[in-house]
Amino acid sequence: MTTLCRDCFSLLDEPPADGRCPRCRHRRLVAHPELTALSIAHLDCDAFYASVEKRDDPSLRDKPVIVGGGHRGVVSAACYVARLYGVRSAMPMFKALAACPDAVVIKPNMAKYREAGEEIRRRMRALTPLVEPLSIDEAFLDLTGTEKLHHGAPAVTLARLAAEIERELSLTVSIGLSCNKFLAKIASDLDKPRGFAVIGAAEAKDFLADRPVSLLWGVGKALNASLEREGIRRIRDLWPYEEAELIARHGAMGRRLYRMSRGLDDRRVDPDAPTKSISAETTFDSNLSDPEALLAELWPLCETVARRLRKAGLGGRTVTLKLKTGQFRNITRSRSLSSPTQLADILYREGKALLLAAADGTAFRLIGIGASELGPAAEADQPDLLEPDRARRAQVARAVESVRERLGSEAITRGRGLTRPGPGKAPR
Structure with a gap:
């Protein structure tokens, strides 16, 4: 049973009988075969x-x-x-x-x-x-x-x-x-x-046996509820199933359930793992239901996401609107674009359509906007038959960002951003 002292970094062949490192006399020891x-x-x-x-x-x-x-x-x-x-x-x-x-x-x-x-x-x-x-x-x-x-x-x-x-x-x-x-x-x-x-x-399989199935990577609320309906609550409850059976029931997630329930994971540590989404959201001081007030809060969030996309060298193909009601119920709506974008006005256009469809008089405490299905910036905002000036607008957006970096965020302001009737806070 190899033992490590975390204070003097000594490696010992066995845990000391008195629980203290024989070299520094501290107790912060880790022992494992x-x-x-x-x-x-x-x-x-x-x-x-x-x-x-x-x-x-x-x-x-x-x-x-x-x-x-x-x-x-x-x-x-x-x-x-x-x-x-x-x-x-x-x-x-x-x-x-x-x-x-x-x-x-x-x-x-x-x-x-x-x-x-x-x-x-x-x-x-x-x-x-x-x-x-x-x-x-x-x-x-x-x-x-x-x-x-x-x-x-x-x-x-x-x-x-x-x-x-x-x-x-x-x-x-x-x-x-x-x-x-x-x-x-x-x-x-x-x-x-x-x-x-x-x-x-x-020890991995025994360690996992009686832990909840929600501990497995990728098991969210919906899948957890589905597994519970099948009588699968603890990780050991997955063991009787063959991998093919779990795949038939849960698609690609079935393979993950089979392997991880047995402590297996073949994912590599990837220093170049891609960012999956970029988003921004804000919580209001008081609930908002008026569509115009909500749209006023949406625009600066779109600018924030666009700026983060440009900084990351990415473009997003899917736009997702997030709303949270006064009763803390989350609502998400998404739309896919024909090609990736870094432009705040395109994010706003898609987010606006999603918002107006969801704004039915419900009072919301939070709004957010995000971009996913991310790809290289070089593929974003290419000339399009339906939007021939899209590349030019992207160039203008980059120029505006350059000025803001040198002179401050208020140096150039779009007209849409001049008035914010809603009592929202700065995006995060």
């Missing part, structure tokens, strides 16, 4: 947004901190003190404040969080080129074959990385180590915060 054979990891920052805020303002260290969008918004992140009161990410802010009335609420500062996330990612990439970001604060790493380079097993390299991030950036991370991405991501949630958990290949 496959410890030095595993090389796929998932690194997840602990309460990232809130942790960055606490790092930058030490007076917040022992206080409950919620990062979110005001009374009408939702919780973007909550520190572990706030979580003791039941506050969770995506919780409506009014519920969070009712649960923890003494919480310090901080408006998100995405530029600051991106900077911190990029610094952590830079340190990951110094260890291996095989880093696959999932979001601003989490990523997969493949450290296969790095033992000679880093003078130690991947487990030791990861422990050193976590210590370096904590020492030099004053942020903490949790690490999951396993034989594949699916199990590594599960492991990173087992020992938060400042965690280091291991799931080996030999």
Whole structure:
């Protein structure tokens, strides 16, 4: 049973009887029979947004901190003190404040969080080129074959990385180590915060057996409900089915159910994994039902998505409108384009049609717009028989963006953006 000390990075043949590392006398030990054979990891920052805020303002260290969008918004992140009161990410802010009335609420500062996330990612990439970001604060790493380079097993390299991030950036991370991405991501949630958990290949099936089927990657609410109707609630309930039978019932997802229920996952850590969608949304201070007021809120979101598409070098072929009612019911509507776009006015045109079809007098608390089916920018906004000036408009949009980058976001404003009757907030 190989044991790793996470403080002095010593590898021991057996767990010490007194639970302390014989070299540094600390107790932060990880023991596992496959410890030095595993090389796929998932690194997840602990309460990232809130942790960055606490790092930058030490007076917040022992206080409950919620990062979110005001009374009408939702919780973007909550520190572990706030979580003791039941506050969770995506919780409506009014519920969070009712649960923890003494919480310090901080408006998100995405530029600051991106900077911190990029610094952590830079340190990951110094260890291996095989880093696959999932979001601003989490990523997969493949450290296969790095033992000679880093003078130690991947487990030791990861422990050193976590210590370096904590020492030099004053942020903490949790690490999951396993034989594949699916199990590594599960492991990173087992020992938060400042965690280091291991799931080996030999134990994977037994580990998963009695866990809910919703734990499997890709099983959302609809599929979970469908599986429950079939009597499949725990992962072990999938084992009696042959792969072909699950594919017949659930299509391509059936293969994933069969394999992952047995702890198998052949996905590679892909540093070039494509972005699947780009979106922006805003929550209103008070519910809106008037179509004109909603359209006024939609336009700046379209500009934000268009700007993000250009920055990412992508174009989107599918436009999706998102609405949330006052009763927190989500409504999504999509339309596909004949070719990808980066243009805010095309996003707005499609979003407007979707909105007017959905605006039946219902009061909405949130609106969002997104682009998916993403492709290279070179394929976006090509000349079209129905829109012969589309390429010219794309060129103008890029010129406007260039001016805004140099002179500020208000340097050039489209007429549609001059009036916003609705009491919405800035997009995120």
